[in-house]
Amino acid sequence: MLPPPLPQPEPDAMISVAEARARILSAFAPLPAETVALPDALGRVLAEPVVARLTQPPFHAAAMDGWAVRSADIAAATAESPVALRRIGESSAGHAFGGSVGPGEAVRIFTGAPLPDGADAVVMQEDCSADDTTVRIGRAVAAGRFVRQAGFDFAQGQELLPKGRRLTARDIALAAGGNVPWLSVHRRPRIAILATGDEIALPGDPLGPSQIVSTNALGLCALVTAQGGLAHNLGVAKDTPDSVAAMAKGAVGCDLLVTTGGAAHGDYDLVRDVLADRGVALEVQTVAMRPGKALMFGRAGGVSLLGLPGNPVSTGVTAVLFLRPVLRLLQGLPPEDDRPPLRARLTTALKANDRREEYLRATLAAGPDGVLTVTPFARQDSAITSLYAQADCLIPRPPNADPEPAGAMVAVLPLTDGALSI
Template sequence: MISVAEARARILAGFAALPAETVALPDALGRVLAEPVTARLTQPPFDAAAMDGWAVRAADIAGATSDRPVALRRIGESAAGHAFSGSVGVGEAVRIFTGAPVPTGADAVVMQEDCSADDASVLIGRAVVAGRFVRPAGFDFPQGRELLPKGRRLTARDIALAAGGNVPWLSVHRRPRVAVLATGDEIALPGDPLGPSQIVSTNALGLCALVATQGGTAHNLGIARDTVDSVAAMAAGAAGCDLLVTTGGAAQGDYDLVRDVLADRGVSLDVHSIAMRPGKAVMFGRAGTVPLLGLPGNPVSTGVTAVLFLRPILRVLQGLPPDDGEGPRRARLGTALKANDRREDYIRATLTTGDDGIPTATPFDRQDSAITSLYAQADCLIVRAPQAPAAEAGAVVDIVPLSGGALNL
């Protein structure tokens, strides 16, 4: 067996960022930029009002107070999309609305609450300095400025920013294409009739969903039966994908055929057993031109190993670092833990945050790798190094958050 760290290093060494493609801005949510986004215009493109009110020359109202307002001649109006075409001279004012261009000659805006007007004039009841409530051209960004860096996964806010920069198309890394193959005579699809010795298949659907959350495209190849021909034929459906992920059949039982079948067809395995719990039976290699990641059959083992190995692969393929950096990486133990053995342990736990803002990770009492109901409730995995001594409640431990992905606001 090899360590988790060594397995990750070997696995991730086989991947690099996928080529770029150009997509329309509305289709770019969750994608990763292959090139930076640069503003194609200055925003705002003109001096704009930050308030509804009156565009004035600050010098004209220097002595204005609520008791002694200054009267100015009303000469027009500037609204968003309908700029005033003239200029403001001495003793003149223009009615203006938020976002509208500030007329030539005016250098400040007085809020409408400090003014009263009729059809011919306006009384200004407060003095303002030049620039008051005026957003100068380029206040947000100038043309040519980098708005979003290469390697950024695009959020809804990023889409809005790129739109503000008048950028209709973006260069992003191609979505990873992942083929998912479940194996085993004992499993059937949800909703299908179950035989007396069968259970519902959960792993493939969970893996496809994980691929989608991480920005990839999953291709569910179905369920291969426990025969050499079935496993080989269905695995061939991964042709053209960036990765084949299998679940089940990676251990050393009489019916665990995936490793033997693929090895008979020239598949080279670089990883085949990892000192971890859950998930010892993980394998990695290459099936022809397609990288292969074989995950265990126990559903929680599948989920944990997918988080530790599949998720970082998908990130690297999209031009991201293997780990997302989102969420806490350390927490206090909510309950004591006994000493660990020779395998690295990944303990399912919930997270709560105390008044001091420090998260507390509380392990579930049951950690069996078949209990999917508790895994669905988990917020993180507590990482226990091999031979780690017993830890008391309140001790600080490393954790792996079970969150983060392509759809981040």
């Protein structure tokens, strides 16, 4: 059940980024679990732990190519005075030696092969010489040398991966090693994306004299996919209430409708009015931030709506700050990445900030002393998509922040995380 709507803010009252995020996140909970085949689980988030179905390795195994021996038989072996043992067989991966090693005997063995009964150590082949019947051991080894004990990696019934973990390529390999072919993961969030505006045309379509190419919807779809969700692009609604309302119906069955454009108070910003006419309770209307002031959030029936501003960089930044946490929460992750906060040294000075929280687009690099450095772009206009594409982080600045000199250490918010980690 969704929580009841929060009290409506005044139309022109700005709230903080933290308050807006709290209101938005309070409307969501992790999605139910579904079972997927292991090859399809990369980037998914575990709804239940992965438990080993076998012990690995299931037997004592050789860690080196060499000879399986009884350590007591070669206790006096040296390069100058090797010990001669009778060669009785071979053990290779997938083909274990069926007999037992007795006093004065040895078995040729290869990495990963089962250690024969009676043997308790492996001597590297570099320390041995052999013919068809005899092997001469030129080094003494202790019991257990170059032997991986049964269960050396993990035991049957052991938890291999915890609930709430986003699966990497390494995790997939581990689950496979535990003989786990199916995994319980949270359902992927279904996110509908609706762009609005008569001025918007799709990439490749003919452009009218007053039109621009739509970037926001495709960028948002890519962000949703990168964060592990399923994006449904509903297209571009015209600047009429009927068009906006009709195309928004395509969000039925989705977990969230994200609109871009139409969230401000201009004569052609219709999304807000269309939603109000249809009983959507707006819990967020204006946020004290730059870029991205014109942001809204509300609920109607079973579908929540996140309205992002129309300027492309504003869309991108607000998606990082508000949509990304929602996508994480829906998949059973904490809304914020639990990595330690990242800090970097400014290469240029920052002027004082005003009453709105600011998010400067910037690039990271390693300084000559190895300390991470951050360089904000000189131009921060919310319509410059070429620079936003080059950015790999944001520099968050609190309201009324003091100037920062070059060389100061500041917090940075990376833009590089996603669902497909190796």
